[in-house]
Amino acid sequence: xxxxxxxxxxxxxxxxxxxxxxxxxxxxxxxxxxxxxxxxxxxxxxxxxxxxxxxxxxxxxxxxxxxxxxxxxxxxxxxxxxxxxxxxxxxxxxxxxxxxxxxxxxxxxxxxxxxxxxxxxxxxxxxxxxxxxxxxxxxxxxxxxxxxxxxxxxxxxxxxxxxxxxxxxxxxxxxxxxxxxxxxxxxxxxxxxxxxxxxxxxxxxxxxxxxxxxxxxxxxxxxxxxxxxxxxxxxxxxxx
Amino acid sequence: xxxxxxxxxxxxxxxxxxxxxxxxxxxxxxxxxxxxxxxxxxxxxxxxxxxxxxxxxxxxxxxxxxxxxxxxxxxxxxxxxxxxxxxxxxxxxxxxxxxxxxxxxxxxxxxxxxxxxxxxxxxxxxxxxxxxxxxxxxxxxxxxxxxxxxxxxxxxxxxxxxxxxxxxxxxxxxxxxxxxxxxxxxxxxxxxxxxxxxxxxxxxxxxxxxxxxxxxxxxxxxxxxxxxxxxxxxxxxxxxxxxxxxxxxxxxxxxxxxxxxxxxxxxxxxxxxxxxxxxxxxxxxxxxxxxxxxxxxxxxxxxxxxxxxxxxxxxxxxxxxxxxxxxxxxxxxxxxxxxxxxxxxxxxxxxxxxxxxxxxxxxxxxxxxxxxxxxxxxxxxxxxxxxxxxxxx
Numbered sequence: 001x002x003x004x005x006x007x008x009x010x011x012x013x014x015x016x017x018x019x020x021x022x023x024x025x026x027x028x029x030x031x032x033x034x035x036x037x038x039x040x041x042x043x044x045x046x047x048x049x050x051x052x053x054x055x056x057x058x059x060x061x062x063x064x065x066x067x068x069x070x071x072x073x074x075x076x077x078x079x080x081x082x083x084x085x086x087x088x089x090x091x092x093x094x095x096x097x098x099x100x101x102x103x104x105x106x107x108x109x110x111x112x113x114x115x116x117x118x119x120x121x122x123x124x125x126x127x128x129x130x131x132x133x134x135x136x137x138x139x140x141x142x143x144x145x146x147x148x149x150x151x152x153x154x155x156x157x158x159x160x161x162x163x164x165x166x167x168x169x170x171x172x173x174x175x176x177x178x179x180x181x182x183x184x185x186x187x188x189x190x191x192x193x194x195x196x197x198x199x200x201x202x203x204x205x206x207x208x209x210x211x212x213x214x215x216x217x218x219x220x221x222x223x224x225x226x227x228x229x230x231x232x233x234x235x236x237x238x239x240x
Numbered sequence: 241x242x243x244x245x246x247x248x249x250x251x252x253x254x255x256x257x258x259x260x261x262x263x264x265x266x267x268x269x270x271x272x273x274x275x276x277x278x279x280x281x282x283x284x285x286x287x288x289x290x291x292x293x294x295x296x297x298x299x300x301x302x303x304x305x306x307x308x309x310x311x312x313x314x315x316x317x318x319x320x321x322x323x324x325x326x327x328x329x330x331x332x333x334x335x336x337x338x339x340x341x342x343x344x345x346x347x348x349x350x351x352x353x354x355x356x357x358x359x360x361x362x363x364x365x366x367x368x369x370x371x372x373x374x375x376x377x378x379x380x381x382x383x384x385x386x387x388x389x390x391x392x393x394x395x396x397x398x399x400x401x402x403x404x405x406x407x408x409x410x411x412x413x414x415x416x417x418x419x420x421x422x423x424x425x426x427x428x429x430x431x432x433x434x435x436x437x438x439x440x441x442x443x444x445x446x447x448x449x450x451x452x453x454x455x456x457x458x459x460x461x462x463x464x465x466x467x468x469x470x471x472x473x474x475x476x477x478x479x480x481x482x483x484x485x486x487x488x489x490x491x492x493x494x495x496x497x498x499x500x501x502x503x504x505x506x507x508x509x510x511x512x513x514x515x516x517x518x519x520x521x522x523x524x525x526x527x528x529x530x531x532x533x534x535x536x537x538x539x540x541x542x543x544x545x546x547x548x549x550x551x552x553x554x555x556x557x558x559x560x561x562x563x564x565x566x567x568x569x570x571x572x573x574x575x576x577x578x579x580x581x582x583x584x585x586x587x588x589x590x591x592x593x594x595x596x597x598x599x600x601x602x603x604x605x606x607x608x609x610x611x612x613x614x615x616x617x618x619x620x621x622x623x624x625x626x627x628x629x630x631x632x633x
Contacts, residue, residue: 048485050472052463054447061370061386062332065575066448066466078424078445082474085482087442111445140468147578151622153603154582169576 046084049135051126053077055117057144058176060167068142069117070228073172075139078112079126088131096127117141144170146220146230156239157214160207166200166218168230173222180224186217212238323601323629326617327354330624333608335374335381336617343394344626345372345381351392362394375415376499380431382417384409389419391431402429402436410451410459413499418451418459418478426451426461428478441478453498455522460486465493467508467515467569486524491515493571495535500542502552504535506571514566519554519588529588532565533558534574537583541611555616557583557606580605580621585629 054076055069069075079095081088090111097105097113100123105113115122118141125136149165166183173180183199185192188211195201204214214236222228327334327344335343342354349365373382381392389406390399404427408420411431418428419438424445427438444461452460459478463471471492476483487494491508501522508515517533518526538556545551559565559581573579583606605621615630 050446050474050485052445052447052449052472061368063575064371064450064464065572066464066469066471068466068468076447078447080445082483082485085484087444087481087483137470140466142468145576145578147576149577151577151580151605153580153622167577 046082047131047133048082049126049128049133050080050082051077051124051135051137052080053124053137053139055170056176057170057172058178059169063169068140068170070144070170070172071117071119071141072225072228073117073141073170074114075117075122076112076114077124077139079128080111081128081131081133083131090128093128093130096129098125098127099123101125142170144168144172144220144222144228144230146218146232148216148218148232148234150216150234150236152236154237155235156237158239161203161205163195163201163203164216165198166220166232168200168220171220171222171228171230172225174224180222182221182223184219186215188213188215206238214238323627325625326628327352327626331619331626332369332624333372333374334617334619334626335378336610336612337378341378342626343374343378343381345369345383347624349383351381351394353394362397363392373409373411375411375431376413377415380415382409382411382431387422391417400436402438404438408450410453412453412456414456416453416456418453420446420449420451420461426459426476442476442481442483446474452494452496452503454496454503455498455501460494460496462494463492465491465506465571465575467491467512467572491570493535494520495538497540500540500552502540502554504538504554506535508570512569514568515570521552529556531556531558532562532570533583534571534581536571537581537606537609539609539611539616541616554588555585555609555611556588557585557604557609557618559583577621585616 055067055073057067057070057073059067077097079090081090091109094106094108095110096103097110099115100118104115117139121141122139123136124139125134127134145168147167147169149167166185168178168181171181178200181199183194185194185202187202187204192202192204195203206214215233216236217231217233219229219231326342329346331344331346333345337343340355343362344352344354346352346365347368349367349369351362351365353360353362367385369383369385371384373384374380375382379394381394383390383392384406387405387407389402389404389409391402392399402419404419405422406419407422410418412418415430415432416428417431418426418441420426423443424447425443426441428441429436429438441459446461448464449461450464452462454460454475457477457479459476461474461476463469463473465471467490470488470490472485473487473492473494474483475486487505489505489507490510491506491512493506494503496503503520505518505520505526506515507518514532517529517531517535519529520526533556537558538554540552541555542550543553560583565581568574568579574581582602583604584601585604585606603620603622604627606618607621609616609618615628617626617628619625620627
């Protein structure tokens with residue numbers, strides 16, 4: 001029995017010496033595998049950080065898309081945590097908010113923050129140290145836009161008289177009041193007078209029988225912040 | 241040899257580890273890993289790429305329907321495709337009842353009833369609503385104004401305000417109204433009852449979202465769509481309060497038929513132009529469709545397979561110029577009226593068949609599409625008027 005033990009010990013030592021590198025590599029691989037396996041099981045605890053945000057720039061009342069921020073817009077962001085299909089109460093948790101890697105809030109339970117949009121896209125990061133979680137999102141910062149609503153199939157106009165409406169989007173104007181926008185209309189390079197009802201509407205009456213192509217242009221500028229402006233051009237074809 | 245075995249072993253372990261760690265909600269961005277993702281999740285199928293068939297060419301859009309030739313949308317089985325105009329003034333939404341009665345809400349919020357071609361003003365509009373919703377029998381209309389929601393009863397002609405700071409509403413198949421308040425809380429109430437007694441479902445902090453009922457029990461909470469934002473869709477079980485993140489995708493836009501529990505999911509491409517559209521079934525299994533359209537241009541229809549079983553088929557208005565759409569900022573451009581599309585309408589089966597069901601008509605930009613037993617109706621965005629099509633089903 002003693003002999004057998006001694007022989008077995010020698011065998012192990014011999015084997016270990018000969019295949020030391022292989023055994024070591026094997027152990028490293030086994031360890032890596034166990035780590036990966038552990039991580040995969042750890043994901044069974046499903047954590048989802050939900051960051052949402054809202055800008056309060058002007059959009060027409062019927063617009064059902066997302067309101068995008070422009071430089072200087074006030075943006076609100078909020079965070080929720082869903083853990084294993086349940087909403088987690090974060091009111092007593094540390095919440096760190098970083099805007100382009102700069103800490104902007106570290107209050108306990110601060111699920112909502114507010115910031116002013118800079119001149120380009122924003123990286124917003126939320127860290128939940130109590131849960132060992134973080135998430136980063138990118139919030140786009142855009143230029144305002146103006147749309148010429150031209151509901152003509154193939155951009156072809158078949159009547160001498162028609163109306164066009166301009167619709168501004170994402171302007172950062174006080175109280176979302178359109179009076180803070182200056183609007184200029186042009187058709188084929190000539191300034192056009194807007195309709196009496198609204199600066200954003202023109203009534204067009206084509207009397208020149210040789211007119212075929214209409215280049216309609218509109219621009220809008222924020223009177224409170226002249227850097228904020230938008231321009232749109234639409235080519236229409238006049239079919240008699 | 242030993243080194244090769246070690247390398248192979250390591251690779252095996254790394255791949256196995258990655259496979260176990262795959263999160264089915266986030267498809268990999270590297271193409272080489274997509275195969276592993278598909279083996280594990282098997283969720284996303286893609287219909288074979290096909291060319292859209294071109295429907296036969298038709299003539300001009302029809303003139304308004306006279307009272308004597310009131311279109312038959314609901315009761316008779318039609319034998320040929322016909323297109324007709326149901327209402328020749330701009331509107332924002334409509335409801336067609338089982339008996340053929342049409343309820344219209346126009347651009348200033350005026351409510352009009354049309355019976356046998358005869359118009360009756362039910363209520364003068366006071367302000368343009370952001371949008372309206374109809375109960376499933378069409379007896380009540382929910383008006384969503386900025387920060388205010390009012391319910392109009394078409395029988396009693398009474399208004400009832402929901403005195404809350406509401407930003408979004410949705411109606412379930414059993415007429416339960418879910419609403420999202422400014423503070424992120426979500427409530428539901430039964431608007432069939434005289435006394436509104438709201439029940440709080442959950443207190444979220446979610447900003448800038450809209451609601452859609454998935455069915456009578458589950459509610460989607462979805463980020464407002466934009467191609468430049470990664471949108472999220474949460475699913476709330478209103479009974480168990482189970483909440484889960486079901487989608488997180490760039491340019492996410494979702495439209496859902498809560499009666500048939502099927503929907504359409506849109507996701508923008510990486511550069512924010514064009515995108516992909518998926519048919520999503522009740523188990524949230526996605527099938528990518530072989531064309532681009534907007535989820536708001538599609539509706540589901542239940543078709544009888546045999547005497548006991550039915551299947552859902554999809555009716556979609558699909559823009560004719562698909563390559564043009566691939567360069568557009570979707571869905572933003574369409575929602576802001578910067579983009580008008582010219583559509584044909586097709587019937588799509590999950591086996592990949594796309595059948596033209598409508599004449600090739602110029603000047604149709606379809607929105608608010610709804611299906612019936614023998615046809616479909618929609619608002620054409622070019623003129624904001626209401627059209628119908630009798631279908632030879």
